[in-house]
Amino acid sequence: ENDPSVAFIGRNDGFRLANARLQVDGRWKDRVSFRMSADGADDERSGANATGGQLRFALKDAFADVKLSDLATLRAGQFHPVFDLDEIGGQSEQMFVDRALESRGVTPTEGWETAGLAPGRSLGMALRAPRAFGGETIALGYEIASQNGNGEDQAANDNDALAYSGAIVLSIGNNSIVYAGARHNERTVGELPFRETEEAIAAVAAASFVVGPV
Helix, strand or coil: CCCCCCCCCCCCCCCCCCCCEEEEEEEECCCEEEEEEEEEEEEEECCCCCCCEEEEEEEEEEEEEEEEECCEEEEEEEECCCCCHHHCCCHHHCCCCCCCHHHHEECCCCCCCEECCCCCCEEEEEEEEEEEEECCCEEEEEEEEEECCCCCCCCCCCCCCCEEEEEEEEEECCCEEEEEEEEEEEEEECCCCCCEEEEEEEEEEEEECCCCCC
């Protein structure tokens, strides 16, 4: 419903194309793999709480993995760090029609537009091994990532400080995981001469269990 007190809440009486993604995965032997994906209907708004926007073709995943050994794989490009449960596995494997509110935030016209807690994609590098120790039933993995932390399609950082994150992942079977992680990102915001530094420190613990059809 439209909010009678706020002009931009609920003003969305047209049509919305939420997902139209093209994704290509490739592999060379067991050493090199890559993923490229793009949204053909990315909703770009002119500013916060704008009631209208434009659809654009937007790059999403763009990374390559080079397997150094069974204990380490180097990933470089634009990617999600292991942090948010809803971002692991991709949108096609989501259990619900949309990501959790605390992950995606409040989108335009739903309410007061607010960013979610998920860090999202950004450019960087990571050393990772999803199943470094253990076997097929239970395995322990990790990821250590360094990114610019600015979000998608940002070629440079806003200061000299990178965003760092790390996670320990326990895989149970093929579909169940338990993990914990932390992230530190120092951002510089505002316009000169009133630039300010924000320091974001976040921690996460999450679990997803698949038992038969449940």
